[in-house]
Amino acid sequence: MATDNDSYLINNNYATLNVTRNDFEQWIVPTYSPADFIITHGQGSLVFDQNNNKYIDFAGGIAVNALGHAHPELVKTIIEQAQKVWHLANTYTNEPVLRLAKMLIDNTFADKAFFCNSGAEANEAALKLARKYALDIFGPESGKNEILAFNNSFHGRTLFTVSTGGQPKYSQDFVPLPPGIHHSAFNDLSAAEQLITEKTAAVIVEPIQGEGGVLPAQTEFLQGLRSLCDKYNAVLIFDEVQTGVGRTGKLYAYMHHGVLPDVLTTAKSLGGGFPIGAMLTTDKFARHFTVGTHGTTYGGNPLAASVSLKVLSLINQPEVLNNVDLKHQIFREKLEKINDQFDAFNSIRGKGMLIGAELKGKYQNHAKEIIASAHKEGVMLLMAGPNVLRFAPSLIIPDDLIIDGLDRLQNAFVKLKEFG
Numbered sequence: 489m490a491t492d493n494d495s496y497l498i499n500n501n502y503a504t505l506n507v508t509r510n511d512f513e514q515w516i517v518p519t520y521s522p523a524d525f526i527i528t529h530g531q532g533s534l535v536f537d538q539n540n541n542k543y544i545d546f547a548g549g550i551a552v553n554a555l556g557h558a559h560p561e562l563v564k565t566i567i568e569q570a571q572k573v574w575h576l577a578n579t580y581t582n583e584p585v586l587r588l589a590k591m592l593i594d595n596t597f598a599d600k601a602f603f604c605n606s607g608a609e610a611n612e613a614a615l616k617l618a619r620k621y622a623l624d625i626f627g628p629e630s631g632k633n634e635i636l637a638f639n640n641s642f643h644g645r646t647l648f649t650v651s652t653g654g655q656p657k658y659s660q661d662f663v664p665l666p667p668g669i670h671h672s673a674f675n676d677l678s679a680a681e682q683l684i685t686e687k688t689a690a691v692i693v694e695p696i697q698g699e700g701g702v703l704p705a706q707t708e709f710l711q712g713l714r715s716l717c718d719k720y721n722a723v724l725i726f727d728e729v730q731t732g733v734g735r736t737g738k739l740y741a742y743m744h745h746g747v748l749p750d751v752l753t754t755a756k757s758l759g760g761g762f763p764i765g766a767m768l769t770t771d772k773f774a775r776h777f778t779v780g781t782h783g784t785t786y787g788g789n790p791l792a793a794s795v796s797l798k799v800l801s802l803i804n805q806p807e808v809l810n811n812v813d814l815k816h817q818i819f820r821e822k823l824e825k826i827n828d829q830f831d832a833f834n835s836i837r838g839k840g841m842l843i844g845a846e847l848k849g850k851y852q853n854h855a856k857e858i859i860a861s862a863h864k865e866g867v868m869l870l871m872a873g874p875n876v877l878r879f880a881p882s883l884i885i886p887d888d889l890i891i892d893g894l895d896r897l898q899n900a901f902v903k904l905k906e907f908g
């Protein structure tokens with residue numbers, strides 16, 4: 489609500505309004521509690537705040553800014569496309585989205601792509617497609633509409649996806665939830681075997697549980713889920729929203745395991761920071777989403793598609809993907825040194841540029857305080873629950889910045905010495 493006649497109000501000029509972190513509590517619905525500084529610009533894996541303090545960015549916009557900030561080729565692409573056409577109704581297709589679809593199909597198991605704007609929307613589409621497929625093939629009497637998901641998983645924030653996610657804290661306040669969703673223990677094949685039935689329409693799993701604490705799925709577990717889905721005619725959905733687009737050192741994480749899904753969802757790094765999501769699938773399933781059965785206003789718009797096409801073409805190169813593994817080793821060795829000094833981590837896990845360090849001892853459940861201390865030393869990182877430090881930087885972060893950033897984290901631990 490307007491409360492005064494300040495000049496910006498009279499002139500309708502908000503573009504130069506002075507704002508501070510304190511304004512957040514005043515004006516923003518408090519679903520987040522952001523850090524106490526405001527980033528104004530960045531370049532690569534360096535970002536700067538309002539006071540021109542420098543930070544090394546290990547957060548990567550939560551596994552989104554896969555090529556860092558203001559990558560010159562992405563800036564050029566976005567400007568060039570912005571000068572042509574940004575958005576069309578989906579009753580008109582466009583060149584960038586067709587090229588992007590072809591690139592994703594040529595480089596994955598998929599035959600068809602559906603585009604949307606976020607990970608939650610990609611999963612929503614995947615879950616709806618699975619139910620539609622089961623309904624079309626097995627009929628309403630079959631009751632084949634159940635979803636099997638895993639404890640601790642995260643699939644997004646729409647009602648269907650929070651219900652499917654295995655973290656009740658995200659769904660319990662929004663009852664009644666969509667029925668027919670079951671949760672099983674992650675990496676426990678016999679538990680999944682107990683819960684899967686002829687009524688199961690889909691099994692959805694993250695190849696590495698990201699939000700849940702950077703927990704990799706075992707190859708045997710994914711192989712077993714594949715066999716169970718084949719046996720029970722259930723759609724196997726890999727949620728690669730966080731693990732996709734080179735994050736783990738392969739274009740998609742399923743490529744490490746030699747297990748093919750029926751449906752794969754991808755978002756986060758797919759746009760390198762520009763919102764876009766996609767659901768990839770084979771013709772067998774795609775043909776059950778017919779005209780009018782599902783849709784989106786913005787999905788597959790030419791601006792997002794052209795940026796994503798450039799992101800993929802820059803990432804899907806052997807040098808870039810192989811370097812992701814090498815950078816992982818640099819992280820791991822240095823984190824192990826920090827652990828030798830402070831005895832802080834129970835385990836260091838993950839793949840490529842998705843790394844979790846689970847805290848222990850006096851640091852247990854204090855990820856938030858450690859991150860606040862790290863900010864003071866000039867490095868940004870994430871948590872994955874209260875007990876895991878998460879690193880999801882740019883896939884092309886320079887090696888010396890990895891070392892510099894982890895030196896800063898080490899300093900943060902020094903300052904926390906009397907902690908706990």
Ligand SMILES: *Cc1c(COP(=O)(O)O)cnc(C)c1O
Pocket residue numbers: 605606607608609611642643644645694698699727728729730755756
């Ligand atoms: C982030 C995430 C989502 C949700 O993506 P949004 O773009 O926030 O909707 C879904 N699944 C996984 C595995 C994620 O990491």
